[in-house]
Amino acid sequence: MAHDPRILISGASIAGPTLAYWLVRNGFRPTVVERSPALRPGGNGVDIRGSSVRIAERMGVLPALRERATDIRELTFVDAADRRVAGMSTRIFNADGDIEIMRGDLAQVLYEATADDVEFTFGDSIAAITQRPDAVEVTFDSGEQAEFDLVIGADGLHSRTRNLAVTPEADALHHLGVYFATARVDAGLGRPHAVTLYNTPGKVAGVYRSGAHDGATAFFAFREARVLDVDHRDENAQKALLSTYFDDRAWQVPALLEQATADDGFYFDAVSQVRLPAWSSGRVALVGDAGYCATLLSGAGAALAIEGAHLLATELAAAGGDHRIAFHRYEQALRPTVLRAQRSVRTSSSMLIPATGGHIWLRNQLTRLMVLQTLASRVYRPVAVRAA
Ligand SMILES: Cc1cc2nc3c(=O)[nH]c(=O)nc-3n(C[C@H](O)[C@H](O)[C@H](O)COP(=O)(O)OP(=O)(O)OC[C@H]3O[C@@H](n4cnc5c(N)ncnc54)[C@H](O)[C@@H]3O)c2cc1C
Incomplete structure (x- = not known):
């Protein structure tokens, strides 16, 4: 050379x-x-x-x-009335440093x-x-x-x-059967220091709100085994698609959708x-x-x-x-x-986007036990390559 x-x-x-x-x-x-x-x-x-x-x-x-x-301290799972139904400390995912x-x-x-x-x-x-x-x-x-x-x-x-x-x-590309979208929204829609998640079967809408930042981000994920015919660069088509999947108007989904689809930093893609x-x-x-x-x-x-x-x-x-x-x-x-x-x-998608109402219930029960928390901490442990 x-x-x-x-x-x-x-x-x-x-x-x-x-x-x-x-x-x-x-x-x-x-x-x-x-x-x-x-x-x-x-x-x-x-x-x-x-x-x-x-x-x-x-x-x-x-x-x-x-x-x-x-400065996120907890994954907080809420119901349609915005009541906390389960939660996991982020400490279990992170090592010192x-x-x-x-x-x-x-x-x-x-x-x-x-x-x-x-x-x-x-x-x-x-x-x-x-x-x-x-x-x-x-x-x-x-x-x-x-x-x-x-x-x-x-x-x-x-x-x-x-x-x-x-x-x-x-x-x-190997589609994992999940689609994901995220965009900036007002901080007031989220709980400080928390990732708030609202699940319905096969779907999650949520807000990521760090205590150390002014704004917040909304995120949406839904299970869909099919590879949808939506161009990864056609933002308008993606926004329309997202709105059809989250049309149940529960929790604060309508407000999150409205702000997310108006944001010029909107991001949507298949999880592949x-x-x-x-x-x-x-x-x-x-x-x-x-x-x-x-x-x-x-x-x-x-x-x-x-x-x-x-x-x-x-x-x-x-x-x-x-x-x-x-x-x-x-x-x-x-x-x-x-x-x-x-x-x-596979484990993290079952935890974050349970496929059925029964799975949501089970996940919420398990978060009260150390077993899922331990499992989750294994999944998210650092992937270290070798000494840099
Ligand atoms: C807008 C955005 C939001 C994201 N949100 C999340 C998130 O919420 N959570 C998460 O875990 N990961 C997210 N990711 C993915 C995350 O950044 C990556 O998984 C990871 O950090 C690896 O980064 P990367 O540099 O390899 O790829 P990426 O971060 O995907 O960056 C690829 C870069 O290449 C540019 N690019 C694309 N095509 C071309 C081209 N033809 N010519 C020149 N440049 C091109 C893109 O504009 C982008 O800047 C996001 C990525 C982007 C771009």
């Missing part, structure tokens, strides 16, 4: 900026292209745990992350740690990739063309990089895992959700993105830029952790 390899990263959320940071630290020259016109806000709290805490520390961002950390932070805040902190050393282009996307033995030719939506030594897809669940160069989306036979093809590799999404039900997406990005940069440096060796070692080291996280989701 040429000296000072040129590396294109697609996607500027969690995996992209982290990878850019560590590539610069290891002497590479990355540039980042992000499809959105600016960093995308939105999302609920995500967890930094295990090795990702140590990686964040070495990036010097730990104080900023702690400053913006959320773990950080929960709003996804948008995490992306902002990681971007700020990287932006001085790396060129970011917003509002553009890879349109075509042609691999040659010695380089990758890339054409962008803007019409520009450029050549890189390597291209890394950090462009999330619907990664275009993956689709163009590694595996078609239809073969990559990315399972690939290989995370790279030639000079193109994938990191974060693009390569191995475990879904929000795993509680591990952000940590796996940070750990994977750090590992990929480290292996590229260790292999002297030889991508064949580096991509192989990166995948070998991370795959077992990803598989564990991907397997963990």
Whole structure:
């Protein structure tokens, strides 16, 4: 490989900026292209745990992350009259030193740690990739063309990089039978320091309200085994769909829906895992959700993105830029952790979105016993890769 390899990263959320940071630290020259016109806000709290805490520390961002950390103390299950019927302390999910932070805040902190050393282009996307033995030719939506030594897809669940160069989306995504939406709402709709959840069979609506933040986020999830015919970029169709699934007007669902569907940070998607036979093809590799999404039900997406990005940069440096060796070692080291996280989701979906009225009742009874709390703590324990 040429000296000072040129590396294109697609996607500027969690995996992209982290990878850019560590590539610069290891002497590479990355540039980042992000499809959105600016960093995308939105999302609920995500967890930094295990090795990702140590990686964040070495990036010097730990104080900023702690400053913006959320302050959630309980999962509170309520009935239609907003009475608390069960609850679980968040302490059982977290180890000392773990950080929960709003996804948008995490992306902002990681971007700020990287932006001085790396060129970011917003509002553009890879349109075509042609691999040659010695380089990758890339054409962008803007019409520009450029050549890189390597291209890394950090462009999330619907990664275009993956689709163009590694595996078609239809073969990559495995629908878990759940759809999820989230958006910002007034803090007054939630209980401070709590994630409030209202269940009906196969559905949950809720509010995530940190004590340390002004606003709150609403979230909705529903079980639907079919793959619905809704474009992941057609927000109006998604909002209409969500409203048809939550038309029962119980609890504060109408108010949450009204505010959520008016928010420009509205996010909706199928809960799908990315399972690939290989995370790279030639000079193109994938990191974060693009390569191995475990879904929000795993509680591990952000940590796996940070750990994977750090590992990929480290292996590229260790292999002297030889991508064949580096991509192989990166995948070998991370795959077992990803598989564990991907397997963990079944228990958490039964707990958060019980399928029947009987299951809701049972879940509420079990939360009063230590047994479910212990089970849940196992599911959500940190997925640590290896010492950073
Ligand atoms: C708006 C939003 C809200 C989310 N909310 C939650 C949540 O509430 N809970 C949770 O657990 N997880 C949530 N996630 C997912 C979570 O961020 C990831 O699971 C995890 O952090 C791994 O991050 P990632 O960087 O690999 O992927 P992502 O965070 O999905 O980021 C992918 C990035 O790539 C960009 N991108 C997409 N396509 C292209 C393209 N063609 N060209 C260039 N850039 C592209 C996207 O705009 C985005 O910035 C959310 C993601 C987003 C984008």
